[in-house]
Amino acid sequence: MAITKVGLAGLGYIGRKHLVQLRSLGLSVVTADPKLESADAEALGSTRHYADFQQLLVAEQPEAVVICLPTFMHRDSVIMALEHGSHVLVEKPFALCLPDIDDMMATAKKQGRRIMVAHVCRFMGQNIKAHELIDNGSLGCPVHFSAWRMSPTPMWSDKNWLGNASASGGTVMDFQIHDIDLACWLLGEPIEMALIKRQDSSRSGSGFFHAIGCLGFRSGVSASLDTGHLMPAGYPFTSGFRLVFDRGVLQCDMVGFNLTLKQYEDGVMTDLTGWYGDHYAERNPYRDESEHFLKCLESGTDFVVTTLEARQAVEVVLKLREHEILATRPPSDANPCHLLQPGTGS
Ligand SMILES: NC(=O)c1ccc[n+]([C@@H]2O[C@H](COP(=O)([O-])OP(=O)(O)OC[C@H]3O[C@@H](n4cnc5c(N)ncnc54)[C@H](O)[C@@H]3O)[C@@H](O)[C@H]2O)c1
Structure with a gap:
């Protein structure tokens, strides 16, 4: 079934680029970033905005999320999203150390969910x-x-x-x-x-x-x-x-x-x-990247x-x-x- 709604964590430099491209694919994008008021996020294209990423995951249960958080936050946020049942597109670099990466990969396997790293x-x-x-x-x-x-x-x-x-x-x-x-x-x-x-x-x-x-x-x-x-x-x-x-x-x-x-x-x-x-x-390579991620999720490729x-x-x-x-x-x-x-x- 086609994915129509995506969660997005982090609306800084790269999160905003992803938001524009995800919207251009016709998706509804629910966002989380404590630094932005809802009105500001919605002005950028967010469908609904949350201060807290976990709240977003609980309330929206998105099938897929895009993680655009600072690199040192990748491990915990990716694992949280996988444990809430979402597939994950996470910005590069995957993480700062190999044990963090191995934890994320093990969680994906356990949860039956998939991770792609955004090497644009x-x-x-x-x-x-x-x-x-x-x-x-x-x-x-x-x-x-x-x-x-x-x-x-x-x-x-x-x-x-x-x-x-x-x-x-x-x-x-x-x-x-x-x-x-x-x-x-x-x-x-x-x-x-x-x-x-x-x-x-x-x-x-x-x-x-x-x-x-x-x-x-x-x-x-x-x-x-x-x-x-x-x-x-x-x-x-x-x-x-x-x-x-x-x-x-x-x-x-x-x-x-x-x-x-x-x-x-x-x-x-x-x-x-x-x-x-x-x-x-x-x-736009960011658009092609997200489109590829979603198509692979939909088709299992x-x-x-x-x-x-x-x-x-x-x-x-x-x-x-x-x-x-x-x-x-x-x-x-x-x-x-x-x-x-x-x-x-x-
Ligand atoms: N692919 C590329 O070309 C490219 C370019 C730039 C950055 N990146 C990567 O993207 C990631 C983000 O980088 P950036 O430059 O956008 O950083 P940034 O500092 O501009 O944005 C990070 C955002 O995350 C938000 N944030 C912090 N804690 C949060 C939380 N708990 N929940 C929700 N939001 C939270 C911050 O408020 C901020 O708006 C990094 O991993 C970076 O390496 C990739």
Whole structure:
């Protein structure tokens, strides 16, 4: 039977995006967030609003819920929803540690309910094209994947939980995980890892830094993921990737909402930006993600993001941390730029 009503916990940055897209699918969306008055939530598109998520679950008994709460709250809220009989779409990252993930997966099994983790990049046309090129082998075998993702420091989060490394997991867990999941989806299981993290000692404990993650895959392919949460205000959100094959390259560059997608092979460049525009420009990956989640629930088919894959992405973050090189500014008050000029550094 078609699902017509969905619960939504957390109406912050990402919850509001989900609300708009869920409504565009024609669903009734009941919401919970203690920070919003009912009238404000309803103005955003909520059908009925609750201050408390558990109250929502008891009163509405939604068949499916979308969890858009701060990451440190994922475990308890997902388990509560499963125990009230709801299937769950939970925002990435799945959780901050593997025992929390295992608890959620065990509860889902016990309750006969399903969890999908919202790795939205799986629903973006440029990434689907990359996956297709690997599957059909038209450019040969993949050799190296490099991805980049840069944003000004996000300052929107509730009580700045994103800026607190113990609540968000930090830039690699919160932000680079998009590209970690993508790399694993495209290339398989990583077996070697290294991380360079750049953070001033004065910001120790902050969840915001620059990080370069390097992965070596069982297949012999390598990946480098360059991620920054410390770009200055006004810098456009920038992301992209270069997927090098033994007979060509697929490259995507996205600055703000402007995307270019190009394929290079045997001295010929094919501009796929028009293909992207024809197939994806009018679509919204958050909408496609929710639609996929609901269709899979209705039909009993597999999610494109499995819980084991989402668990693997978190596991890779935790292993990267074990192989971290921390680059900091020298502790002296000397201008560190002097160290770049021969003869002036000590
Ligand atoms: N897929 C993406 O592109 C993407 C982007 C941003 C954030 N995220 C993820 O989404 C999650 C939320 O991030 P955000 O940036 O929206 O955070 P946010 O701080 O903007 O929003 C969190 C909301 O949860 C509410 N909240 C807190 N406790 C609550 C409770 N007990 N019941 C109901 N609501 C409660 C807060 O009031 C706030 O409105 C995180 O896991 C984050 O990693 C994903």
